[in-house]
Amino acid sequence: MLDLAGIPVLAADRTGDDPLILAGGPGVNNPEPMAPFFDLMLIGEAEDALPQLVARLAQRRAEGLGREDLLVALAREFDFLYAPGLLEPAWNADGTLAALEPKVGGLPERTRAAHVRDLESAPFPTAPLVPNTEVIHDRVTIEIMRGCPRRCRFCESGRTKGSVRLRSPECILELARACYAHTGLEEISLTSLSPSDHPRLKAILTTLDAEFAPKGVSLSLPSLRTNDQLELVPRLLGSVRKSGLTMVPEAALPRLRCVIGKPMDDEHLFAGAREAWK
Incomplete structure (x- = not known):
């Protein structure tokens, strides 16, 4: 370029x-x-x-x-x-x-990464370019949380994104409305390093579903950590059309998950899979 x-x-x-x-x-x-x-x-x-x-x-x-x-x-x-x-x-x-x-004087002793303190008020692109051809990721993407509370040992983003910062259901709804008004896309993807760790995930999904299901707009989530919220996700995502559900235990054995810093309960994984199958 x-x-x-x-x-x-x-x-x-x-x-x-x-x-x-x-x-x-x-x-x-x-x-x-x-x-x-x-x-x-x-x-x-x-x-x-x-x-x-x-x-x-x-x-x-x-x-x-x-x-x-x-x-x-x-x-x-x-x-x-x-x-x-x-x-x-x-x-x-x-x-x-x-x-x-x-090579010159007066430079900072260290370079320090900039971090957004308040994700709620941070600027967000609500009028993205809409392609004139079919693309794979033909959807609106909204970041619901930045940072991750888990600190898995293998995750670069978890180490560099700083502390956890959240967007509220109300803020996410307003961003989704603006994005939909500008694009007309029929899927809204809610992204973060670990969406199922957002403490108000259920409220986010129910609020968006009530607003956009009548418009034929579906919701999706990226890979999910297995926790007590996972069982709620399949029925909250499937009201318009079936959405894929990706669960990422990373290792088969609980001991290995602890070694890599990602401990999780098998029963939460099985409960989420059972709910998705239903």
């Missing part, structure tokens, strides 16, 4: 005539392999951090700062920014990263 746009692929080759290239999202949790290609990396969640960055970028540009001075000013102000060109990596003999030495 950079090459097609006529932008030098390597950050070191860019000049003041080139735009700043910013990276973000889960891919930058391990930023160093991509460091040569980006001017800045926003570590963590962008909903609160990105508007701050854009506003300050516009202000600094209006002050007449050149490219290098602009990068330094932004990196000094925001500790969620990683500016690869302003740091020199030092490597251990085995090829692992030993340290990042600053």
Whole structure:
């Protein structure tokens, strides 16, 4: 994409005539392999951090700062920014990263991931693009919870998303209404790392079902942890059309589940399967 746009692929080759290239999202949790290609990396969640960055970028540009001075000013102000060109990596003999030495003064001692404090008021895209061809994921997706209380040992997202933050049934209903009004899609998928751990999952499903079942809109959930809420899910999802139900014990034996940090009760798994079969 950079090459097609006529932008030098390597950050070191860019000049003041080139735009700043910013990276973000889960891919930058391990930023160093991509460091040569980006001017800045926003570590963590962008909903609160990105508007701050854009506003300050516009202000600094209006002050007449050149490219290098602009990068330094932004990196000094925001500790969620990683500016690869302003740091020199030092490597251990085995090829692992030993340290990042600053090339200029005043940079934060550590880069800290940005986190959204209040998911309820965080901006959410309620008017996504609607494809003009049939696609696999032809549905509205609404994040009902961020973070995970379980801390499974193998889960990268559970380690990087921070503390659990919830959206209320009322907020989710308003987002679903807005998304449906803009798209007309006939399925609403409620996503999070572990949807069945949302303490108000039953209220969310019953509220949405009452609103959207008369419109022919179905509900779906991604993979579910087996807990005491699982038995309620199949009958709350099946009022419009049958939806797949994915349960993820991860290991067959309770001992192995404890080893990987995902203990769960077999009876909850069996109860959910029985209810789905019914």
